Amino acid sequence: MVSQATSTKSVSTEKIPIVLTGHALQSLRDSGYSLPAALGEVIDNSLEANANNITLHFEESKAKSGKRHIHCITIIDDGDGMELEILQRYLQLGFSTRYMQTDTIGKYGVGAKLAALNYGQRIDVWSRTSEDEPWYHVYFDLEQALEEEQKGETVGIAPPDTEPLPNSILALVPQDSGTIVLWSKVERLEEGKKAPDATALKAEIKHELSRMFRYFLHDGIKICVDGTNLLPHDPLMLMEGTWNNKVLAEYYSPLIESFKRTGNKPDFPLPEVTKKHFPAKRITREGGEVIKIGQSSCKVTITVYPSEVIRKKYETNKKDELTRNLRLEENQGAISFVRLNREINYTTLPKIFGKRIESSHRFIGIEVSFKPELDDFFGVRNVKRGVEPYDDLKVQLRELLSKYIPEAINCINEVWGEVSRQSNEHQGEHYPLLEAVKEANRTMPKSRVKAQVEPEHKERIIEDLARDALPGNDEKKQEERRQYRESIKDLPFVVESVDFPGNLLIDTQHIDGQVIIRINTRHRFYREMWEPLRSIATAPPENISSDEAAKAARRSIEALTLLIIAYGKAESMDENPREHFSELRSDWGKFTDSLMGKVKDVI
Ligand SMILES: Nc1ncnc2c1ncn2[C@@H]1O[C@H](COP(=O)(O)OP(=O)(O)OP(=O)(O)O)[C@@H](O)[C@H]1O
Ligand SMILES: [Mg+2]
Structure with a gap:
């Protein structure tokens, strides 16, 4: 049942505005524009008004910390300017002379307003459509609007007046038509928030705008930021003059x-x-x-x-x-x-x-x-x-x-490949695979090797490996070895095919989580399997006969099977192979599976 109290409450019989202007604009300040994107909105408008020169001017002041920050930004264009009725409506949220058009950059009628309010609380605009006219001015001040709203007054935009242009930008104002947009009461660019300081912020603005507007800059539109004419930055690297x-x-x-x-x-x-x-x-x-x-x-x-x-x-x-x-x-x-x-x-x-x-x-x-x-x-x-x-x-x-x-x-x-051929750089045959294995290894179990290697000893091992890979003593070789050491520094597995005497097929060394494996190029397994396969893999297809390829494939199957048999035979030399090697075998199988799953078609 509706209580007596409710029914006697005074309810307004008049409609109320759907938007509480001041409060809504305050909330809309967080629209998520980056500073370059916000400035981009104003530049878009200038470009659409046929401007050829757009100038961005910043005013800075020193904060208590001693660092400088930007508190005022002016964007000046020599475009068509705005007729009086458009100028007043420039500040009206939703107003656009190209509303929802599909052949213009702007279409929503909010860019100029939201971008400005995202960083500052006041927007001033001067505009004229010809040299003979005075500069007409309109403004919106959010602080003032909130005060008015609090007093129950209607928030709005006064008709254009002839408020003089600020002295600080007089030298930058175009002779003919144009528009000047001033963002002031900028309080959201204090150092640390968007960039360490005003200098870093201006560098970031130049950096971003030169890419965002590259096509216009390339075709001759000038955008000058803080005294620097921007050069286009083309991430495709096709344009000239960038x-x-x-x-x-x-x-x-x-x-x-x-x-x-x-x-x-x-x-x-x-x-x-x-x-x-x-x-x-x-x-x-x-x-x-x-x-x-x-x-x-x-x-x-x-x-x-x-x-x-x-x-x-x-x-x-x-x-x-x-x-x-x-x-x-x-x-x-x-x-x-x-x-x-x-x-x-x-x-x-x-x-x-x-x-x-x-x-x-x-x-x-x-x-x-x-x-x-x-x-x-x-x-x-x-x-x-x-x-x-x-x-x-x-x-x-x-x-x-x-x-x-x-x-x-x-x-x-x-x-x-060409660069390394020209500079005789060593590119180990296994290198591409090692890079891929490095990625695959990130999620695999970590090494359990305990014995620590002294730093000098580690250096010695790496230097020995570099010498194995790049023998020779002249200065050039020494430099190549330096580069080689640098290139393998972060690889969890380093594999080199080197020539060493004896029956060993592979030799392994473990240093600080890095595994160094040498494959013996003198070993029959390398000579009769690796080498023929590699020459087939690297030769142009028209140079390989199918006979040759089939023969190499058959010999490889033999070699792989013999390798496994030889392993079994080696295990049998131990008294208790099940106990001693089953874990090794199981890990070996597991890691082979895991690596083959992650690394494919690298060579
Ligand atoms: N520099 C300028 N020179 C001339 N007219 C301008 C300039 N800037 C804005 N205008 C006029 O003011 C209107 C409002 O600009 P605003 O950026 O708010 O909206 P928009 O560009 O139409 O759409 P969007 O919200 O997509 O940017 C524009 O439609 C245009 O008519
Ligand atoms: Mg716009």
């Missing part, structure tokens, strides 16, 4: 000059002439591979970086200046999603990539470009970042990558 080309030219030209002067060469091949463009190789066809989705389609382009970037195999994990400046680590397994020429996501998606991401993948460029018609399939949101393909698109993309990534890896291996 950041990568500049870095490579600066890296190689002094080396080439020094080689011409002194004859001294680094231990990797040098380009013959000073170049300005270091193009990647296309793995997919010119123009990209097309994926059809309903009536629409997207394009996938995959490239392999040039040999000047790939350099030497053993140094893939190197963190040197070139690797850092070319941003190779962030490219490892990354896919760049480009919507209407504007990158909206650059990220690794392991499920689509299909393979476990490895260091060699840093030399592969992958770009998926699409039009807004496919927004649903890519999960595009009003925060134009973090897209991820769905459904059929996801399946098709995964299939395409699983076809082209191995091709790309083959190209990388070819470069490595």
Whole structure:
């Protein structure tokens, strides 16, 4: 029964606004824009207003800690500007002159507002559509709006006024039409939160925007951040005039000059002439591979970086200046999603990539470009970042990558083979397998070897192995041995085929969790099985007769069976073989099974 008390409560008979503006905007501040993505929203708007020059200006102040942080950001464009009625509505959440269009970057009518409020509490905008007009101004201040709301007043946007432009940016203002967006009361960029300090934050902004807007920058649009004109950064490495080309030219030209002067060469091949463009190789066809989705389609382009970037195999994990400046680590397994020429996501998606991401993948460029018609399939949101393909698109993309990534890896291996031939680098016959085994070993039981090896002794063992693999005493050999020691340092298993006297087929040494195995190349088993199989495996198919291949296969079966018989015979030399060897046999069987399950088609 409804109580008397409830029925006498005063209930408003008027409708109330569905949105409590101040509070809602306060909540919407956490929309999840990164700072470059937020700035990207404003730049998108400038580009759509036909701007040719976009300038980002930051004002910093010192925090109590002594570090500087950004409290004010201005974005200036020389685009078409806004008519008065549009200017006032610029700040209205949901207002767009291209609402839900599919041929523009913007479509939701929220970008300019949410991006700004994500970092600051006040937005000021000045705009004019021609040189003869004054700069008209509108603003929104969240703090003020909350106060007004508290007092029961309606929160809104006042009509444009002629508030003068701030002095600090007068020199940057265009002569003709344009728009100036000022974010102030920026309190979410204190040092430590987004980056250690303002300098790091500005570097990150340049870094991200140069990739996000690479197509516009390449075609001549200027984006100037804190006094620096951005160069495009192309993760496909196909464009000319990019950041990568500049870095490579600066890296190689002094080396080439020094080689011409002194004859001294680094231990990797040098380009013959000073170049300005270091193009990647296309793995997919010119123009990209097309994926059809309903009536629409997207394009996938995959490239392999040039040999000047790939350099030497053993140094893939190197963190040197070139690797850092070319941003190779962030490219490892990354896919760049480009919507209407504007990158909206650059990220690794392991499920689509299909393979476990490895260091060699840093030399592969992958770009998926699409039009807004496919927004649903890519999960595009009003925060134009973090897209991820769905459904059929996801399946098709995964299939395409699983076809082209191995091709790309083959190209990388070819470069490595060529580089090592040119520099006479030792590439042990077992190396590719050892790298794969290293991965497989991560989840296998750990070694139980107790005896500790003294560091000097360990060094001695490794040096002996290096000498076995790379005999010789000249300086070059010593350097090669140094590189060799470096390359095997992190391998749990090192296998070398070496020539040693005696009947031993294999010899093993155990040092600090690392197992060093020498296979005796003088042993009949190696000579009559390994060698013939290897020469068949590495020869071009047209050079091998089927007779020869069949004979080698038969001899291998014999050899494997004899190997097992010889093992049985060796066990029988012990008085109690069951007790002494059954655990060994069981482990051996188990590990062979496990390794064969994880390592496949590496050679
Ligand atoms: N720099 C600018 N120059 C001229 N007009 C602009 C500029 N910035 C914004 N506008 C106008 O203001 C409107 C609102 O911008 P806003 O970014 O909020 O929405 P949008 O770009 O239409 O959609 P989205 O939310 O997808 O970005 C735009 O539709 C455009 O008409
Ligand atoms: Mg927009």
